[in-house]
Amino acid sequence: MEQDLQARALGLYIHIPWCLTRCPYCNFYALPYSKAAFEDYYALILMHKALVLPMLDQPLTSVYFGGGTPSLLSSEMITEIIEDLPLADDAEITLEVNPIQITSPWVAKLHKSPINRLSLGIQSMFDDELIYLGRKHHAKEIPEKLRILIDSGFENISGDLIYGLPHSSVDTLKKNLDKFLSLPLTHLSCYLLELDQEGKLAADRKLLPEDEKLEAQYKLIRHTLNDAGYRQYEISNFALPGRESRHNLLYWKGDDFLALGASASGYFRGIRYQNPPDLSAYRLQVNSGKALGDEDPAQNEESDYIMMRLRLTAGLNLREFRARFGKDFFANREDHLRRMMQLGFLLKEGDILRLSSKALFISNAVIGEIL
Numbered sequence: 001m002e003q004d005l006q007a008r009a010l011g012l013y014i015h016i017p018w019c020l021t022r023c024p025y026c027n028f029y030a031l032p033y034s035k036a037a038f039e040d041y042y043a044l045i046l047m048h049k050a051l052v053l054p055m056l057d058q059p060l061t062s063v064y065f066g067g068g069t070p071s072l073l074s075s076e077m078i079t080e081i082i083e084d085l086p087l088a089d090d091a092e093i094t095l096e097v098n099p100i101q102i103t104s105p106w107v108a109k110l111h112k113s114p115i116n117r118l119s120l121g122i123q124s125m126f127d128d129e130l131i132y133l134g135r136k137h138h139a140k141e142i143p144e145k146l147r148i149l150i151d152s153g154f155e156n157i158s159g160d161l162i163y164g165l166p167h168s169s170v171d172t173l174k175k176n177l178d179k180f181l182s183l184p185l186t187h188l189s190c191y192l193l194e195l196d197q198e199g200k201l202a203a204d205r206k207l208l209p210e211d212e213k214l215e216a217q218y219k220l221i222r223h224t225l226n227d228a229g230y231r232q233y234e235i236s237n238f239a240l241p242g243r244e245s246r247h248n249l250l251y252w253k254g255d256d257f258l259a260l261g262a263s264a265s266g267y268f269r270g271i272r273y274q275n276p277p278d279l280s281a282y283r284l285q286v287n288s289g290k291a292l293g294d295e296d297p298a299q300n301e302e303s304d305y306i307m308m309r310l311r312l313t314a315g316l317n318l319r320e321f322r323a324r325f326g327k328d329f330f331a332n333r334e335d336h337l338r339r340m341m342q343l344g345f346l347l348k349e350g351d352i353l354r355l356s357s358k359a360l361f362i363s364n365a366v367i368g369e370i371l
């Protein structure tokens with residue numbers, strides 16, 4: 001087998017599953033905040049880190065605090081988690097932030113920690129949508145909160161946007177996007193609202209725009225952000241040049257990442273695993289000295305790699321695939337892939353195979369066909 005064309009990067013994800021309130025559309029593992037339980041969990045994270053530290057045999061290119069609401073961690077806690085990690089000189093260290101927490105004193109403290117990238121759960125610049133989503137901040141506060149962040153030296157800031165809400169349209173989304181574009185964001189993640197059949201908003205599923213209308217909203221996002229200089233580099237992600245999320249790129253490129261925290265998933269040396277999505281079981285894992293959670297029984301490194309790489313607009317590099325798996329991806333599926341190309345879902349340019357713009361909105365179905 002040829003050698004990997006490039007060494008794999010290594011990152012660390014830290015999951016903080018606590019939230020001040022539960023958003024009605026949320027289907028993540030999230031727990032109601034209580035100070036005592038939160039501090040207890042923090043102690044577990046430090047113990048878990050001690051188990052993972054000996055495995056960090058190369059510098060971390062990224063550390064990502066996700067949730068839940070990881071901005072519930074104090075600046076001192078964040079610093080303590082990061083302080084003895086082996087970091088690359090230019091490591092990206094991201095914190096997801098609930099906008100409601102952003103005040104000048106809070107930001108001044110946060111600035112003393114090693115965090116150098118923020119991801120803000122803005123979700124919408126319309127209050128009626130924020131209320132629907134159960135978010136507690138107000139749209140008109142967002143520009144001021146960003147000013148506080150920028151003034152204190154944070155300049156790499158991503159914003160989340162949720163589209164496809166009941167009663168939304170291309171027109172309402174256009175106004176929302178214009179407001180987002182007036183903000184000093186370096187990166188935007190745009191997610192389609194999905195309402196779980198079992199969730200609190202299940203009855204509203206019938207109010208969601210039809211697929212065609214959702215596709216028109218997705219196209220609007222792509223074109224509007226592209227025209228404003230945000231390059232789409234993944235199905236839901238857009239960045240100013242050089243501001244792509246280095247941590248999320250680890251996932252999509254099939255690089256390694258270790259995971260601290262209940263329910264957090266990791267991928268290390270070909271093994272995909274998940275820490276238990278349950279506090280007692282997670283405590284048991286850490287107390288028994290296990291750094292990695294349970295292996296995913298459905299894992300298949302090759303399929304995972306194909307699925308993740310095709311999410312990137314840069315696509316799947318057939319030479320890199322051959323170097324990693326010792327086989328020819330295109331030759332092995334040539335008839336099938338050529339049919340997908342004739343249907344206009346797939347493009348091949350030299351060694352690069354990628355989804356066409358027509359396939360991006362229905363990427364799951366298209367990638368499922370390819371696999």
Ligand code: SF4
Pocket residue numbers: 018019021022023026027028030067068069
């Ligand atoms: S803040 Fe995020 S994780 Fe917490 S309930 Fe809301 S959507 Fe879920």
